[in-house]
Amino acid sequence: MATKPSGAGSKRARAAPQPAQEAPGEPPLSRDRIVATALELLDADGLDGLTMRRLADRLGAGVMSLYWHVDNKEDVLDLALDSVLDYRGPPQLDKPEDWRAEVVHMLEDWRASMLRHPWSTSLLPRRALGRNILSRLELLSKTLSGAGVADADLNAAIWSLWNYVMGATITRASFDVSNEDRAAAQQRLEQLSGPYPTIGRSRLLLDDDWDGAFRKGLGFLLDGLAPG
Amino acid sequence: MATKPSGAGSKRARAAPQPAQEAPGEPPLSRDRIVATALELLDADGLDGLTMRRLADRLGAGVMSLYWHVDNKEDVLDLALDSVLDYRGPPQLDKPEDWRAEVVHMLEDWRASMLRHPWSTSLLPRRALGRNILSRLELLSKTLSGAGVADADLNAAIWSLWNYVMGATITRASFDVSNEDRAAAQQRLEQLSGPYPTIGRSRLLLDDDWDGAFRKGLGFLLDGLAPG
DNA sequence: ACCTGAACACCGTTCAAGT
DNA sequence: ACCTGAACACCGTTCAAGT
Numbered sequence: 001m002a003t004k005p006s007g008a009g010s011k012r013a014r015a016a017p018q019p020a021q022e023a024p025g026e027p028p029l030s031r032d033r034i035v036a037t038a039l040e041l042l043d044a045d046g047l048d049g050l051t052m053r054r055l056a057d058r059l060g061a062g063v064m065s066l067y068w069h070v071d072n073k074e075d076v077l078d079l080a081l082d083s084v085l086d087y088r089g090p091p092q093l094d095k096p097e098d099w100r101a102e103v104v105h106m107l108e109d110w111r112a113s114m115l116r117h118p119w120s121t122s123l124l125p126r127r128a129l130g131r132n133i134l135s136r137l138e139l140l141s142k143t144l145s146g147a148g149v150a151d152a153d154l155n156a157a158i159w160s161l162w163n164y165v166m167g168a169t170i171t172r173a174s175f176d177v178s179n180e181d182r183a184a185a186q187q188r189l190e191q192l193s194g195p196y197p198t199i200g201r202s203r204l205l206l207d208d209d210w211d212g213a214f215r216k217g218l219g220f221l222l223d224g225l226a227p228g
Numbered sequence: 229m230a231t232k233p234s235g236a237g238s239k240r241a242r243a244a245p246q247p248a249q250e251a252p253g254e255p256p257l258s259r260d261r262i263v264a265t266a267l268e269l270l271d272a273d274g275l276d277g278l279t280m281r282r283l284a285d286r287l288g289a290g291v292m293s294l295y296w297h298v299d300n301k302e303d304v305l306d307l308a309l310d311s312v313l314d315y316r317g318p319p320q321l322d323k324p325e326d327w328r329a330e331v332v333h334m335l336e337d338w339r340a341s342m343l344r345h346p347w348s349t350s351l352l353p354r355r356a357l358g359r360n361i362l363s364r365l366e367l368l369s370k371t372l373s374g375a376g377v378a379d380a381d382l383n384a385a386i387w388s389l390w391n392y393v394m395g396a397t398i399t400r401a402s403f404d405v406s407n408e409d410r411a412a413a414q415q416r417l418e419q420l421s422g423p424y425p426t427i428g429r430s431r432l433l434l435d436d437d438w439d440g441a442f443r444k445g446l447g448f449l450l451d452g453l454a455p456g
Numbered sequence: 457a458c459c460t461g462a463a464c465a466c467c468g469t470t471c472a473a474g475t
Numbered sequence: 476a477c478c479t480g481a482a483c484a485c486c487g488t489t490c491a492a493g494t
Contacts, residue, residue, distance in 0.1 A: 029458085052487060062460050064488085069458095073487065122353045125402035129413060129433075134424055141426040155435040158427075159399070160392075160445030167395025171387070174353035185357060196362055198369040199386075205357075207383040217388030220452025221445065257477085280468060290479050292469085297477090301468065460493070467486060474479070 026060050031069045033059065035079045042080060042119045050076070077123055082130025084113055084120045089139070099147035100222060106140060107161060107218060111169045121173040124166060137162075149225065157225045164221055168214050182206065254288050259297045261287065263307045270308060270347045278304070305351055310358025312341055312348045317367070327375035328450060334368055335389060335446060339397045349401040352394060365390075377453065385453045392449055396442050410434065 027033065037058050041050045052073055056063040070076055087109065090102045114120045129137075141158055149157050175182055186205040189196050199205070207213075255261065265286050269278045280301055284291040298304055315337065318330045342348045357365075369386055377385055403410055414433040417424050427433070435441075 051485090053485090064461080064490095065459050067488080125350045125352075125398045134417070134427070137432065138424045138427050141430060141432065145426060151430060154430050155432055156437070156441040156444050158432060159396075159435070159438075159441045160448070163395035163399055163442075163445065164388075164392050165395065166399060167391035167393065168387075170353045170398070171391055171394060189362070196366045198373055199362070199366050202369060202379060202382050204365065204369065204383055204386060207387070209384070210387075213384040213387045214391075216384050217391065217449060217452075220388070220449050224445075224448025224451055279466090281466090292471095292480080293478050295469080458494085460491105462490095462492105464489080465487095468484095470483080471481095472479105473481105475477085 029059060029061055029065055029069055031079070034066060034069055034076065035083055038076050038080045039083065039117070043117060047119045047122060050080075052076075078126065078128040078130065081120055081123045081126060082128075082132045084117045085110070085130070085132035085136060087113075087132060087136055087139070099143050100226070102143050103140065103147075103161075103222065104215070104218065106136065106143070107165050108215075110136060110165055111172075111214065114169050115173060118173045121170045124170060144225075147226065153225070160221060160225065161218075164217060168210075168217070172210050172214075257287060257289055257293055257297055259307070262294060262297055262304065263311055266304050266308045267311065267345070271345060275347045275350060278308075280304075306354065306356040306358060309348050309351045309354060310356075310360045312345045313338070313358070313360035313364060315341075315360060315364050315367070327371050328454070330371050331368065331375075331389075331450065332443070332446065334364065334371070335393050336443075338364060338393055339400075339442065342397050343401060346401045349398045352398060372453075375454065381453070388449060388453065389446075392445060396438075396445070400438050400442075 034055065038050055038055055041054060041058065050073075052066060053063050055076070056066055059066075066076075070079075087106075090105045137158065140161065141154060144157055145151070145154060182205050186200075186203060189205065190200045262283065266278055266283055269282060269286065278301075280294060281291050283304070284294055287294075294304075298307075315334075318333050365386065368389065369382060372385055373379070373382060410433050414428075414431060417433065418428045
């Protein structure tokens with residue numbers, strides 16, 4: 001929390017008079033550029049791939065230059081997570097009053113957005129609530145409220161849905177990475193079927209209808225939360 | 229996966245003939261001792277507090293000695309997480325047929341066990357399924373199956389509950405740490421109530437009836453999943 | 457206002473060696 | 476079978492300084 005620019009920082013010289021930089025096309029550092037490059041690194045190599053040094057390298061800057069625009073690595077991660085959660089809103093529906101379809105769309109998009117950047121799920125237990133997360137929560141609240149959920153029940157409803165979506169997303173991402181391991185684990189499970197007969201038989205670890213399971217559970221939750 | 233001891237390794241000399249160690253009471257290294265000490269470190273200082281060097285120090289051993297008993301740091305974390313999830317089973321109930329109470333107990337205990345060691349929640353998107361996790365899944369499966377859930381629906385039911393519990397636990401832990409931040413965030417939210425009127429008004433970020441919300445959502449889920 | 461290199465205090469792990 | 480120190484290839488961040 002120093003006297004650094006915390007805004008968007010878009011008030012930057014368009015074509016600065018050759019700032020003595022090496023590459024002529026290299027634009028100056030900025031919060032946005034740092035976050036965008038962090039995303040590239042994260043998408044390419046996961047959480048371990050993001051290093052302040054690697055980040056600076058790719059930006060053609062010294063490591064410490066980053067710290068002018070950004071508090072620390074935590075800050076970069078917070079910004080990266082939030083940038084994944086940009087949301088353009090629900091599509092215009094035929095029946096404009098179908099709140100349930102809207103909610104399902106919002107939550108499926110939330111999950112899908114994170115799964116497109118699997119590293120984001122392991123970042124999740126995170127105190128910082130960025131703009132995009134708050135926007136999504138706001139929209140969800142408004143929709144549920146408009147659908148008739150009483151004010152007294154609203155928070156419980158929001159948090160239940162949030163919990164469900166986050167859990168589903170995290171789980172999905174963590175098991176997706178290691179499909180082979182999963183198969184191996186299931187096999188081991190069935191062989192020594194002594195201790196785990198039920199989940200061995202049901203092939204729990206091989207089930208891969210994640211999307212279906214997600215929608216099903218979400219449906220049950222909405223059944224319970226919804227007014228009528 | 230080298231030729232290291234992966235069992236419990238309890239076949240150890242009771243009172244070895246003074247193994248030339250410094251402290252005379254210092255027992256020899258072992259997987260169990262390593263994990264136990266890792267837990268101490270994690271409980272005391274969180275995830276950042278666990279370092280192979282610190283761990284070795286506290287065990288009165290050289291850093292590299294750990295690597296005889298353990299593959300690497302990941303391994304230590306996997307073991308630490310699983311050791312938090314030890315479960316002694318549901319209590320003997322009055323009505324032995326009340327499957328629903330049993331399930332609620334199991335899942336509340338799961339959540340509580342992790343919240344007792346908050347670092348465990350940020351470890352969660354984890355591929356390694358330890359004994360205790362598998363035991364819990366097995367017990368949950370058996371109970372639901374016994375309650376009449378069809379085999380075809382069993383996996384979806386398990387994963388829905390798992391997702392919900394994991395999401396709730398992770399969320400709870402992450403917001404618990406930073407109560408002040410939460411209050412500050414809510415205040416900021418309400419002041420610039422422009423963009424987030426609904427969650428500003430509902431005081432979403434100040435709501436702290438986590439346990440109630442958890443039970444409520446769980447109830448809805450069970451309503452939907454249960455046969456009758 | 458913005459960027460920098462050197463330096464500090466750490467990491468996890470490989471390796472070759474000891475008993 | 477079990478333990479070890481030295482060394483390697485890294486980390487994030489402070490600081491004092493440059494323009």
